[in-house]
Amino acid sequence: xxxxxxxxxxxxxxxxxxxxxxxxxxxxxxxxxxxxxxxxxxxxxxxxxxxxxxxxxxxxxxxxxxxxxxxxxxxxxxxxxxxxxxxxxxxxxxxxxxxxxxxxxxxxxxxxxxxxxxxxxxxxxxxxxxxxxxxxxxxxxxxxxxxxxxxxxxxxxxxxxxxxxxxxxxxxxxxxxxxxxxxxxxxxxxxxxxxxxxxxxxxxxxxxxxxxxxxxxxxxxxxxxxxxxxxxxxxxxxxxxxxxxxxxxxxxxxxxxxxxxxxxxxxxxxxxxxxxxxxxxxxxxxxxxxxxxxxxxxxxxxxxxxxxxxxxxxxxxxxxxxxxxxxxxxxxxxxxxxxxxxxxxxxxxxxxxxxxxxxxxxxxxxxxx
Ligand SMILES: *Cc1c(COP(=O)(O)O)cnc(C)c1O
Numbered sequence: 001x002x003x004x005x006x007x008x009x010x011x012x013x014x015x016x017x018x019x020x021x022x023x024x025x026x027x028x029x030x031x032x033x034x035x036x037x038x039x040x041x042x043x044x045x046x047x048x049x050x051x052x053x054x055x056x057x058x059x060x061x062x063x064x065x066x067x068x069x070x071x072x073x074x075x076x077x078x079x080x081x082x083x084x085x086x087x088x089x090x091x092x093x094x095x096x097x098x099x100x101x102x103x104x105x106x107x108x109x110x111x112x113x114x115x116x117x118x119x120x121x122x123x124x125x126x127x128x129x130x131x132x133x134x135x136x137x138x139x140x141x142x143x144x145x146x147x148x149x150x151x152x153x154x155x156x157x158x159x160x161x162x163x164x165x166x167x168x169x170x171x172x173x174x175x176x177x178x179x180x181x182x183x184x185x186x187x188x189x190x191x192x193x194x195x196x197x198x199x200x201x202x203x204x205x206x207x208x209x210x211x212x213x214x215x216x217x218x219x220x221x222x223x224x225x226x227x228x229x230x231x232x233x234x235x236x237x238x239x240x241x242x243x244x245x246x247x248x249x250x251x252x253x254x255x256x257x258x259x260x261x262x263x264x265x266x267x268x269x270x271x272x273x274x275x276x277x278x279x280x281x282x283x284x285x286x287x288x289x290x291x292x293x294x295x296x297x298x299x300x301x302x303x304x305x306x307x308x309x310x311x312x313x314x315x316x317x318x319x320x321x322x323x324x325x326x327x328x329x330x331x332x333x334x335x336x337x338x339x340x341x342x343x344x345x346x347x348x349x350x351x352x353x354x355x356x357x358x359x360x361x362x363x364x365x366x367x368x369x
Contacts, residue, residue: 010103014127017120023330031328032348037167037197037308039230040344041282043265044275047231050268051261064250065258071267072238076210082240084249085258089196089224089237092249093161094125096220096239099252100190101131101158113152114161115144117168117337119194122161131158142169142302142310146177150184160185163194164207168332168340170304174205182216190245192220197306199228199280200287210240217242220249225262227307228280229269236262283307287343293353299361312338316362327355 006012020035062068065085073080086092101110109132114122116135126133134157136149144162153160162181164173178193185191193209209221224237236258239249258266269276291309294301301309313320314336321333324341329352332340341352 010127010130015123021330023328026328029328032344033330034342034344035330035332037342041279043230044272046268046272047265050264061256061260063255065263068263068266071270083238084246085238087235087257089222092237092239095249095253097125097129099248103130110158111156112159118163119167143171146181157189159190161192165197165305169310170302172201172203172305175207178207190218194222196224200307201305203305217244225266234262234265236266283343290349308340308342
């Protein structure tokens, strides 16, 4: 009976988003979810208090999240008209793509360029809009190939996505690299800098995306409360761009995207940024500890600037993920490529390191073959 109901072609061919799975229990082991880059420390206590104080659940939220935008405007020193909020940064990105890329009346698709492998949601957001994905492979060092991305620009290119640090591989772009890249991009192409993991970056010459947005009318900065602020369940994120862009993004944004709970939580978290940054610092130190441990084992792990590490296991990715599962650790496997592991609780990280110590990395340290 369902054969009469057909989706748009673009929808029928979308990849399915494989959300991180919860860990399966194992005898005597506390299970840990290291598969979704969540913040194991959760939000600061002020958030819980702010949520409990909300007494307007029967009212619609602020239509433009004015309170949150005012708080962000003050913290970031940007005009509130340059900020558009969304249901997570994924919601904010969906608005941007909807505003600038789709299918034209003559049937041709606008092109959106992004690195690959990168965030799994990109092909879904682009495809849903009716635009065409143009993916540019990462370099052998698991970084964006910015030269190849600039060369991929055609007269159909409308948007380019940069993901820094790159999910799932970890390396961050430098400010000099992005500045140089922008000189090669036509003024009419929107460049989105996805900074979901900004707060975890400790690299030299980090991207100063706010400086770039101030000087480039085609730059959009994308940020979220899901990772550093530990508010993934509430779905709140935002984009920052000059008004030549935000006027169109706002037009494409569904009204009431950000719930009252999400808005109050985000504002409370912004008001306790020192505590947020202390928690982030703990995670960064754990990342550095696990990264050093893996490097000590000879594992060729790229230097991650996010709250996760990339294990380039190639054809052994699924096998390793299974071995982690036996240890009650849920990780994210990309068949044939590698495994992404979120930095979690200390015990979870120790268990991961112990597992890696007993597992011979293909091509390195072969103990068993
Ligand atoms: C987690 C993540 C996001 C977004 O998350 P939201 O929860 O929608 O804010 C965006 N980009 C990247 C690269 C991510 O890893």
